[in-house]
Amino acid sequence: MHAQIEVLASLQTVDREIKEQAGLKQSLLDELQAKERELQAKQKEVDTLAVAAAEKEKLRAEKDRVFQDEGKKATDKRMRMNRIKNAKELQALQREIDMMRQANGELEEELIKIMQEIDAIKASRAAKEAEMVALQEAWQKQQQELGGQINDIDQAVAEKLSQRQSIAANVARDLISRYELIFSRRGGNAVVEIAGGICQGCFMNIPPQMGNEIIRSEKIHNCPSCQRIVYVKPVPLDEAKSA
Ligand SMILES: [Zn+2]
Incomplete structure (x- = not known):
């Protein structure tokens, strides 16, 4: 992450x-x-x-x-x-x-x-x-x-x-401003997880290619539907089996 x-x-x-x-x-x-x-x-x-x-x-x-x-x-x-x-x-x-x-x-x-x-x-x-x-x-x-x-x-x-x-203090200023803007516009929900390929903010599908990129890259990604900042939680091994 x-x-x-x-x-x-x-x-x-x-x-x-x-x-x-x-x-x-x-x-x-x-x-x-x-x-x-x-x-x-x-x-x-x-x-x-x-x-x-x-x-x-x-x-x-x-x-x-x-x-x-x-x-x-x-x-x-x-x-x-x-x-x-x-x-x-x-x-x-x-x-x-x-x-x-x-x-x-x-x-x-x-x-x-x-x-x-x-x-x-x-x-x-x-x-x-x-x-x-x-x-x-x-x-x-x-x-x-x-x-x-x-x-x-x-x-x-x-x-x-x-x-x-x-x-x-540990986050870049422009990222903070971006985050704050989304936080105020999206009712205090600016950073959301992607679970099962679905944005947990707006519950729309994230294109699979973008999902892969989010996991791999160090770039900040926004949900294409709701613009929230999205991330993918690393799945622990035992949970990965049941998922
Ligand atoms: Zn979304």
Whole structure:
């Protein structure tokens, strides 16, 4: 087997481990991000309820002011009644006062309804806030756990990278670039074996003549179908018999 390819194959083993770790790290980060989005959504729900409560409070204050004003006007009118002697005028004023009383009664009912609505909004806001606190605690705990796992991954990758560097030092630069290009295009599978005349990367036949050449020559060969770097594993004697 070509020495360079042997080195490339071991480089690929390390690169696959790095790739796997990177994927693992990404999935942990994705998990964290999903939790963060969940938190943000919950915060938005709380904010929306806070806005709704504030609007209702404003409405309550307006209605309350009208209620107080009307109450004062009714009191004034009642006081005026004491000074009026004319029966017709008195009757008219009494009618006015009755109408005002009715209007104020309706206003009072409205006020009660608004206050009940405010209570309901506040209750659901408190519930959402409690949910958020629980979510936040879970998130923080998970963040710590995942942070530890991510640290471990980073450390493992750093080790693998230095391992990679010492392996890569034994391969010609242009071959490394060729290998890296294929590695990224072929999903981390750049160096493959030919077994039974078939490329183990794309499972297409390798022309027999090319297969012989691969065994004999010191040149780097690429699969004519998938362009992966191909090699033939030397077959041990006892396996050669059963094959
Ligand atoms: Zn192939």
